[in-house]
Structure formats: C-alpha cells, structure tokens
Amino acid sequence: MKRFELLANTMANEIRSGSRPAGSRMPSLRQLTTQHGVSQSTVFRAYYLLEEWGLIRARERSGYYVAPGAALEQQKTSRPSPALESAKVEITDLVFSVLEAAKHPDIVPLGSAFPSPQLFPLQRLAKSLGHASRLISPWSTVVDLPPGNEPLRRQISLRYMAMDIAQPMEEIVVTNGALEALNLCLMAVTRPGDVVAVESPGFYAALQAIERLDLRAVEIPVDPVEGIDLQALSDALDKHPIRACWFMTNFQNPTGAAMSLEKKKALVNLLAQHDVPLIEDDVYGELHHAPTYPLPAIAYDKQGLVMHCSSFSKTLAPGYRIGWVAAGRFADKVQRLKLMTTLSASIPAQAGIADYLQHGGYDKHLRKLRGSFRSQLIEMDTALHRWMPDDTHWTRPSGGYFLWVRLPPRVDAMQLHRLAIENGISIAPGPIFSARHAFRDHVRLNFGHPWSDKMENAIKTLGSLLERASE
C-alpha cells in the first residue's frame, strides 16, 4: 500500500468511527506532514482520495472538513479505497430513481444522457430505412444472424480503415446498441465473483452490469481532464486478480476526459503485460470537437486483447439500437453469446443504417453535429460563467456533450438534484457514477441540446439554487 493510501485509510477510519465528526475541520497540510513524517504531496493525495470517497469536502481558502453524513454513508457502503479493495456493487436503485425523476418531456434535460434528436438527419435516415427494407430478402433472417449484416459490417470496417486501423469485418459483431456490446464482452471474459476494473467516476451502466453479473468492482480514479490514473491501475493489477477493464478512452462519461495517445498506448501495453482484456467504450469518439478522431486504444493493440465497442446511438440513430464490437480474439465467444441472449439485432435497422452509411452523407452530418456541440459548449460555458457562484468549477471537454461540474462547498449533489427537479430541471448527480455513491459534490451537465432561453434560464435557476444551498 502506498503512503498516501495508508494515510487516507487511517483518516477514513477516524471519520467512520465518529472520532472526527461531520463538519469538523481536518488537520492542515503542515500538521500532517510533521505528525506523520510524510511529504506535502502525500498528504494532498490522501485528501484527494478521501474527497473522492465522499468523506471530506474542500472549502475555498479554508481547508478540508468532514462531509455531512460521512460516517453513516461509509457504514452503508463500507469499502474504503478505489484502487485498494474490490467491492460488490449496489447502484441500480439510485440510478433508476434519478432517471425516473428526469423522464418528463417538459423537464429541461441537463441530466439526460442523450443529445437532442433534432440534431439527427431523421428524414434522410427514414428514406434509407424504407429503401433498404423494400430490398430485404426473406433469407436475411438467417443470413444477417450474428455477426450481423455484411454491408453494415463492411461500412464499419471501412471507418476503422479511415483511421488506419486494419479491422477485419469478421471480428465485428453487430449488437443492440453499444450497451449490449459492452455487456456481452463482460460476459465473455468473466465469471461470477471475478474482479473488474472500472472508472471512478464512471458510466453507471458498467456498475449495473457488474451488479447484475455478480462481479466485483475495483474503482480506478479518473482525472477529469486526462482520464484514468495509470499508476493506480498498475497498483490494482498487482494487487487484484483483475479479469477485465471497462474504460472509456475518449470523452469519458461523466467527466468528458480524453486520454492522450501516449496514455492509450501505455494502457494497452500495461494490460498486455498482465494479459488482461480491455473493454473499450468509445460511444463518443466520433463526437470530437477538433478536426480528427483521436485514435482509440484498439489502434495500439497487437494481441487482440482490446474489444472496441461503439454505436450509432449518439451520432445518428438513437432509437435504432444498432451498435457493434470489434472483439479481437474474443469475437467468436461474443458472437455466440449474442446468439444465446438476443439472437440478432433488428434486421431492417441494420440494413437501413448500412444504406445510410453508403449513400446518406454520414461524414457531412457528423461535421455539422460536431459544430453544433462545439457552439453549444461555448454557450453553456458562458452561461455557467454568468450564473454560477464563484467557487463552482467545470471541465471543458474536447469532445462529446457532457461537462463535469464541481459544486461549491456545502452543496450536496443529491439535494441539488431534488431541488432542480422541483424547478423543472434535470441534472445527473455525482453519486450515480460511483459504486460507493461518492462525488456528492459533483454533477454532470448535458450540452447536447440547441441553446435556447429555456437552457439559459435553467442554468440561471441552478446558479441561484447553488447560492442558496451554499449560504
């Protein structure tokens, strides 16, 4: 165990046992360095970890304080360290209750996982669907069984080729959205009780899949700008029998973080040394704001260990539920699991999207879509600067349509979520992105909807709720 982890665990125990009560001030950096004979950076990292576990909160220019309810919360979740212990996951109830509250169509969808459907070429897509459906052979029910519709897999394979990734179409399996691809990959490489490394904060569906398959999670910290902490991952690989990693390398959900190419390469090498498969969730990769697609980790994979999952749900056709995985050495297994679970993805939808990719102008549409997200990010960033209290901080991602907001001290994300819903606004509170319900001082906001007075007013309302809550 590293020094900062030891220190964090010691203080976590003090908080959990109640000897450091909620609201009490944590010792200063200087006190701890003298008391424990460690460097300032060790103390800083320990505090960062405690903050991540939801046990302490920073107050601007005042130091760290024990978070309200920290003792109680930790008794419930009871697993101290992201990279130190593996834990069973219980996230589903919390996620469903948050998603349910945000479902009403009149709610301003800042908490939504989807971009606006207005930004998709639905008419042109319908034309492709109609055209392709009329040409469907009665035999396609058999021919298009997994791995899936051949023209579609050819088009997907061509898109890899455009990135200089030689991806044989034989290893591509078409699925019902990326979510099915990710789940099948997890099933292909694990058995109940196995340990899986996930991101913290991370996409809640990964936690739900782990919960459903009776696996255990090791949470690896994610830097909101640079992505996964590779050192923490390396330590976790030494400590645990990790069977698989489920990570996002581009425009991570919820932070928007993107790993550099060097980091992706290092990640692939590290996992190859340990012979651990990477389930790479890249659903937002095509939504880069810069001119080119930042290569995914699979580009550096020489051993067939990376399973690259993506879909058309965020870029073209949310309701069609067409995704895929380039599954490397696991392709056969994934294909069989697909047959055993849902048999096949919708045949007309596969054919329709294949036709659109060939004739519909997908790249032109993507350029327009990226332009919309770029300008909506500027609008949201400006509105946040205008309306948020000074001690609110947020990321400015280089792709996708989420940003990750750190709330002012004393504001609880779950409480803010409840108040926001009462005011007709959804937000995605930090705890739904963590197996331990941490990140109670963060929320995820969606800028995937055209800017409007309604959006501006929603940010203004959030700003005043925050002002009131932090008084």
Ligand SMILES: Cc1ncc(COP(=O)(O)O)c(C=O)c1O
């Ligand atoms: C990070 C991430 N991965 C996967 C998915 C699921 O994608 P699909 O809708 O294609 O199943 C989502 C959807 O919200 C997501 O945010």
